[in-house]
Amino acid sequence: MGLTIIEKILSEHSGKQVKAGDIVVAGLDFIMGQDGTSPLAIKAFEEMNGEAVFDKDKIALVIDHSSPSPNDGVSALHKMMRDFVKSKGVHLYDIGEGVCHQVVPESGKVGPGSLVIGADSHTCTYGALNAFSTGVGSTDLAGGLISGQMWFKVPETLKFVCNGQLQAGVYSKDLILYLIGNITADGATYMAAEYTGEAISNISMDARFTISNMAIEMGAKAGLMEADEKTFNWLKQFTSESFEKVEADTDASYYNIKEYDVSSLEPQVAMPHTVDNVSPVSQVSGTPVNQAVLGTCTNGRLEDLRIAASILKGRKVNPDVRFIVAPASKNIYLQAMQEGTLQELIEAGAAVVTPGCGPCVGTHNGVPSNGENVISTANRNFKGRMGNSSAYIHLASPATVAASALVGKITDPREFIK
């Protein structure tokens, strides 16, 4: 019997052949912590009597969730991180560098076959690079920092075969929202998702990251893709290191294989307050919008900013909408600035905030008021997520967010795409 991608990666890193269901201790290639989770991990590191980290070049801490600090409590936690990295020689991405899930791939240290943990649930994002990366908590992070290892239960794999071609105005965000709506918020719990098919190979790396990013929203441990030329070309921008791709065996055993034809998919919107509460845009258009957010680790990449700008260029967002843009990294911010994309967004009415999580998790940068509707490119719309449990968060693609900001109501972006 053959092996899935994740079985291969875990076999390679644990030094023995493993199958779904086995529990193994495996070696880690990279470890990430952000400012919401690292302070507790540093505390756990001390409780574990940790002294040195296992390998300072395989670790990065990122200050992105409340960045720059909005209050003295957060400042104290940031200081704790800065002191820790200094004493251990670890790299810190401080304020303004970007969201953890963008700066880690841009570091060039994660690629096909890598085994990565990050103390953030959306660490599954790097699955788009054919890596097994997964979110953990602070105690696992601390154990990893000390030992370079973690215990894993080898998951079963749920394979999504996406055939066909996305229509103009329909994006990878619409596809992943559709898949989550289809299999529900816990449809892949404990499992690895593997996404394959021509609809995946046809899209850019930026678009693929969006899909892997949201694997956790169906409960999955990982959101893996195969590596192809696009993967390697993308990596070449950031590293000269060579990676070897990991492919599933043709006779690998899957928990289930789900086939989809994406050709007639229309733009999708996740309605409040769960990510799997998904409707086609045509059924929910007209809902008034008070705040529109473009950014986050899901959709704050260059391609996303360009898509929004292509709709907003030369126009003005509705005066009743606050339009907040958070580029996912400094690198993206600079490129968007140089090529004029950012200018187009700002002229249309965008308030651009520091690269990082922006208003995604409700710590700063745009907390909505009671009863307000938000449309966001983020990955979560839980009640209270953006800092106010009386607000209503809708999730959609950058195009749908841009079109909705323009009209002041949830709007099908295809009206603006020739």
Added chain:
Amino acid sequence: MKLEGNTHKFGKDVNTDYIISGKYKFKTLDMRELAKHVMEDLDTDFYNKITAGDFIVGESNFGCGSSREQAPLAIKYANIGAVIAKSFARIFYRNAINTGLPVVECDTDNIDAGDILKVDLETGSILNKTKNETIQAKPLPDVMIKILKDGGLAPHFRKHGGFNL
């Protein structure tokens, strides 16, 4: 290890934002302070309703959402004895074990708010004293029992200097 307490019942997909809102978690490492806000968005006064040793009983996908360890810790520091649910989100489950909060997976359909439960963590047997019924939970894998017996992953590391599973 046997626990006994009263039931607080919640629904399915109780996410980590409900357990402890992001607006608190970023402010402090004081878990006693965070605990006061546990489940606040679902039940404003929840913290004051807890008697030490009570259980939180959920349905499926308990603890979905973020990787914040503040979620199991806030529950633990609110003096909840264990969380019992039909199924757990993966990261929450890991974090609970790693921080020493017992989690029990079983059918919870017939457990109602106010039921008095007696839980035997070793055997996975749950006695609903109010209804005089016994429910059998899934036994925990050895690796997790070892970590829980050491009191969580931090004490495990202190004791063994690394993984010893």
